[in-house]
Amino acid sequence: MVWLQLLLSGVLGRVLPSPQSDVVRPIIVASKPFGESYLLAEIFAQLLEARGFRVQRRPGLGATEIAFQALRTNQIDVYPEYTGTGLLAILGERPSEDPGQVYRQVSREFRERYGVRWLPPLGFQNTYAIAVRQETAARLHLTTLSDLARVSRSLRAGLTPDFIGRADGLPGLERAYGISFGQVRALLPAVKYQALSAGGVDVIDGYSTDGFIERYNLVVLKDDRRFFPPYEAAALTGAALSRDAPSAIAALSELSGLLSESDMRRLNRRIEVDGVPVPRVAGAALLALGLSKPSGKASSPNKGADSGVMTYLWAERRTILSLTLRHLLLVGVSLTAAIAVSLPLGLALERSRKAAEPVIRGVGLLQTLPSIALLAFMIPLLGIGVVPALVALFLYSLYPILRNTYTGVRDAAPGAVGAAWALGMTPRQILRQVRLPLAAPVIMAGVRTAAVINVGTATLAAFIGAGGLGDLISAGLALSDTRMILAGALPAAVLALLVDGMLGWCERLVTPLS
Amino acid sequence: MTSSGADTVVLRAERVTKRFGTTTALNGVSVVVQRGTCLALIGESGSGKTTLLRCFNRLIDPDDGQIVIDGSPVNRLDPIALRRRIGYVPQDGGLLPHWTVQRNVELVPRLREVANARELATHALELVGLEPSAFASRRPSQLSGGQRQRVAVARALAARPDLVLLDEPFGALDAITRAELQTSFAGIRRELGVTAVLVTHDLREALLLADQIVVMRRGKVEQTANPEELRNTPASPYVRELLSRSQLSVP
Numbered sequence: 001m002v003w004l005q006l007l008l009s010g011v012l013g014r015v016l017p018s019p020q021s022d023v024v025r026p027i028i029v030a031s032k033p034f035g036e037s038y039l040l041a042e043i044f045a046q047l048l049e050a051r052g053f054r055v056q057r058r059p060g061l062g063a064t065e066i067a068f069q070a071l072r073t074n075q076i077d078v079y080p081e082y083t084g085t086g087l088l089a090i091l092g093e094r095p096s097e098d099p100g101q102v103y104r105q106v107s108r109e110f111r112e113r114y115g116v117r118w119l120p121p122l123g124f125q126n127t128y129a130i131a132v133r134q135e136t137a138a139r140l141h142l143t144t145l146s147d148l149a150r151v152s153r154s155l156r157a158g159l160t161p162d163f164i165g166r167a168d169g170l171p172g173l174e175r176a177y178g179i180s181f182g183q184v185r186a187l188l189p190a191v192k193y194q195a196l197s198a199g200g201v202d203v204i205d206g207y208s209t210d211g212f213i214e215r216y217n218l219v220v221l222k223d224d225r226r227f228f229p230p231y232e233a234a235a236l237t238g239a240a241l242s243r244d245a246p247s248a249i250a251a252l253s254e255l256s257g258l259l260s261e262s263d264m265r266r267l268n269r270r271i272e273v274d275g276v277p278v279p280r281v282a283g284a285a286l287l288a289l290g291l292s293k294p295s296g297k298a299s300s301p302n303k304g305a306d307s308g309v310m311t312y313l314w315a316e317r318r319t320i321l322s323l324t325l326r327h328l329l330l331v332g333v334s335l336t337a338a339i340a341v342s343l344p345l346g347l348a349l350e351r352s353r354k355a356a357e358p359v360i361r362g363v364g365l366l367q368t369l370p371s372i373a374l375l376a377f378m379i380p381l382l383g384i385g386v387v388p389a390l391v392a393l394f395l396y397s398l399y400p401i402l403r404n405t406y407t408g409v410r411d412a413a414p415g416a417v418g419a420a421w422a423l424g425m426t427p428r429q430i431l432r433q434v435r436l437p438l439a440a441p442v443i444m445a446g447v448r449t450a451a452v453i454n455v456g457t458a459t460l461a462a463f464i465g466a467g468g469l470g471d472l473i474s475a476g477l478a479l480s481d482t483r484m485i486l487a488g489a490l491p492a493a494v495l496a497l498l499v500d501g502m503l504g505w506c507e508r509l510v511t512p513l514s
Numbered sequence: 515m516t517s518s519g520a521d522t523v524v525l526r527a528e529r530v531t532k533r534f535g536t537t538t539a540l541n542g543v544s545v546v547v548q549r550g551t552c553l554a555l556i557g558e559s560g561s562g563k564t565t566l567l568r569c570f571n572r573l574i575d576p577d578d579g580q581i582v583i584d585g586s587p588v589n590r591l592d593p594i595a596l597r598r599r600i601g602y603v604p605q606d607g608g609l610l611p612h613w614t615v616q617r618n619v620e621l622v623p624r625l626r627e628v629a630n631a632r633e634l635a636t637h638a639l640e641l642v643g644l645e646p647s648a649f650a651s652r653r654p655s656q657l658s659g660g661q662r663q664r665v666a667v668a669r670a671l672a673a674r675p676d677l678v679l680l681d682e683p684f685g686a687l688d689a690i691t692r693a694e695l696q697t698s699f700a701g702i703r704r705e706l707g708v709t710a711v712l713v714t715h716d717l718r719e720a721l722l723l724a725d726q727i728v729v730m731r732r733g734k735v736e737q738t739a740n741p742e743e744l745r746n747t748p749a750s751p752y753v754r755e756l757l758s759r760s761q762l763s764v765p
Contacts (some may be wrong), residue, residue, distance in 0.1 A: 419608025422573055423599035423669070424625050437612050 211269030346405025404446025601670030601678030
């Protein structure tokens, strides 16, 4: 599947001839982790390639904060964004009803504050859509959000965490309509439609261009008080691109006003519901818009969406293998660094026990930081890609190794240690010949814990463009493609077992008791 | 205490005091150990007997008073070097569980960097009645409790120390094994002529093994006497009580 190779090439870079481009460096195109964002980014990428630019893809880079941070710091050059999001989530300004005014406001503010450009809107709006099942709408006579407010106490809402927190999401909705749901659950985009359709919740937030709204036969309630601000889609470009490749900006501007809301719903449906690979849908869209010519490059045969998981895994084995290797690299490097730091630190703390608990607890606090938050904090410091991912994984691996080294060495056979001391061994001899060998199983248990956690956490590295099996999981989640999710999750599980088994073998090597 | 023949005194403790926080563990304790004899420190838990023993090889340094071994005040000696000169048998044996019996017994000779550590260890095992060919390559976990304590004794004696300290060495064993080890230890000590300080809460053990008995109570010496004297003329109601509790005849 070309899409997977593209995901990978986003990491490795892709070299194409660039006859018309005025830069040698590739243009880095990113997206947020949901279907429409993937599609728009791929359309940008293919259009740029058709105009002779080299392109590097960072699909599903991260949610608004991460993607925008990356753009602002010129880690990426362009990603699709929505004017309403820019106004509310990034600028923190009050919403306005007029799309033109919103666009003018974000254009001006972003240029002045960040040197970032909004290209002219693509032509459609993708605003929030509050949706219910047809049966619910009929039974409770719901057509508008004002109707919803009447009965909201008796309903269970499943909302994306994003929506629950944003001023233009649930809090604003509660104020504008007096809506107060009986129960609010945070649900990820990938599961909320299924949850609604299966009756797990009664109301969800969707996007007005989602293909799923049609597929699940949902009713979108009318925003009769015009609460949701306009969310016009547009390409957001970084300062470095304006400087290095103004002609790329011209090329991207060719898309302005060409995509209607019904176009988008149709394209999204092809990806989300029909399971057509994103590059194919993007290619066809550009062709239909007259922005590219049919090329000799045959797209890969569409593997039927109903083919089995094993068949799929086999077909994608090369991609899976290279993503697994990258995953292993992330885990191996970060774990080795964590061992190199926590082992001596644990031993040092054992000698100054007063400092031990505060230090170990401090390191333990790192463990409580949500991984996504930690990754987001790193972008301004370390940018995106492999380095911040390694640092985050390193930080997460410290605690189990540190705690077990300290406890293991402290509690190792106190009777034997006491006797060794009484018979004239030096503290150094006791550490090397008695405590470390006897603590080895406990220390190794810490290393194994860290390794297994690390393999799991490394799947999140995909959100900041570090690659690994998380690429498949996040893309699969965004595109509701179960096989793609499994293609990332199954090898990750196998990898966790293998790493644990291998360390178990190492443990037997260093364990002194047979 | 006689001062005649200073070289016949291996260990002398003078008015040793040790406090842990507000608790006084040792309160001006004095004892003398003659060369080739066995001194027993006997008392209940908290009497200070183990604290005193641990002062002898500087596992604990007293707050006050002085300890002299072979004519040298121990606080002027390097504690590591001192410990390598003195044998030590803890109650639980304290064998290093990841080492073989042979390696355990070789510990002190190796720390002292003597050339014939191997022979010394083999000889020590024979001395405590463990056939080297059968036991040398075993791990402590493959031994019975009594065998482990024998190895601990062998380890304490392997480097041929002048003085050996034993902290309730047979306390955790069953009665029969304990009796065997006590007899065996008495024989070894006579054979080697090694000076020993034995901490015990078992008066029968003290009477059986020691030449001199120091009864301790609440950090002080209650009575110092040889077994015969102690039995016949207990110096206080406490010692009398101790004797009667051990079901030993009181005159």
